[in-house]
Amino acid sequence: SGGAPMITYDVDVSPAGASNWVFISFPITATGDVLSVFDDLAWGGGTTNWDMIQWYDPADANDHWKMYHKAQFAAGIPQDMPNVDNTMGLWVHLTASDNLLTVGEGYDPVGTTVNLIAGWNLVGFPSQTEGYTAGQLKADSGGLVTSIERFNSVVTYNMELMPDGDQFQIGSAYWVYSTGAYAW
Numbered sequence: 001s002g003g004a005p006m007i008t009y010d011v012d013v014s015p016a017g018a019s020n021w022v023f024i025s026f027p028i029t030a031t032g033d034v035l036s037v038f039d040d041l042a043w044g045g046g047t048t049n050w051d052m053i054q055w056y057d058p059a060d061a062n063d064h065w066k067m068y069h070k071a072q073f074a075a076g077i078p079q080d081m082p083n084v085d086n087t088m089g090l091w092v093h094l095t096a097s098d099n100l101l102t103v104g105e106g107y108d109p110v111g112t113t114v115n116l117i118a119g120w121n122l123v124g125f126p127s128q129t130e131g132y133t134a135g136q137l138k139a140d141s142g143g144l145v146t147s148i149e150r151f152n153s154v155v156t157y158n159m160e161l162m163p164d165g166d167q168f169q170i171g172s173a174y175w176v177y178s179t180g181a182y183a184w
Contacts, residue, residue, distance in 0.1 A: 008043045008104030011171045015153060018097045023151035023158075024090055025124025025173045030106035031085040034068040037103055038084075038092075044102025052093040053081060056122035086126035087114045089173025116145070116178040123176050123184075125168040135164030137176070137184065145184075147177040 009028045016022040030037050040048045053068045060066075068081035084090065086109065092101065112126040125132075134148045148162040150172065159175065168174065176184075 004107060006105040006107060008102050009106070009171075010044065010100040010102050012099065013048065013092075013094060013097055013101050014099035016094055016097065018094055020094055021158075022092050022094060022101075023173045024092055024101070024171055025088065025126065026086055026103040027109070027124075027126050027128045027170055028103065028106035029086060029109050029112075030103050032083050034079075034081055034084055035070075035073075038101065039104075040102050043104035044100060045098055047096060047098040048094065048101045049096040050092050050101070051095050053084075054091040055081065055084070055088050056120070057082075058117050058119050058121050086112060086124055089122040089124045089175070091173075114184045116141075116176060116182045116184055118178060118180050121176045121178060122173065124173055125170060127168075128170055130167060130170065132168050133164060134162040134166055134168070137168075138164065141178065141182045141184065144178045144180045144182045145176055146179060147175075149175040 009026050011024045011026055013022045034053055040046055051070050055066045056064050057066050066081045068079045073079050108128055109126060114123050138145045149159045150162045151158055152160040
């Protein structure tokens, strides 16, 4: 941060449109409860809205899927979705969209570590630097990372293997399979 002002970040959700799921992350250091971080009215134009956010927690063997559902929260039903941060890949169900979901507030990170565990990890790409490829992650992990999947709305189950030469995209989320613990 070094005295730099806090910023917001606009995640491009235009491929999904309203009443669809988007597979996103955000690169800034915004951290906190779901409603505060994803408050488009406070941070952005206010016309992109969501009703549910899900995250896969590989460390919770009893209940991997974590969810925050606005209507259930309003009805007093406890939610098991933890605070969110820029290392997480998230499934967000949109109910209305102006093509941008504003996340705030945080800083442009100098460096962020994503702690992978053995098995599938649902992660974000916490960087605003482009050029890092799937092949680089596999090589940097010493072969621990063996598979990376990304969103593709036109294939079965909306997921596809990411070729080694393809770059990670800012604002996108990824499924990463690792055969052991690795601090990426």
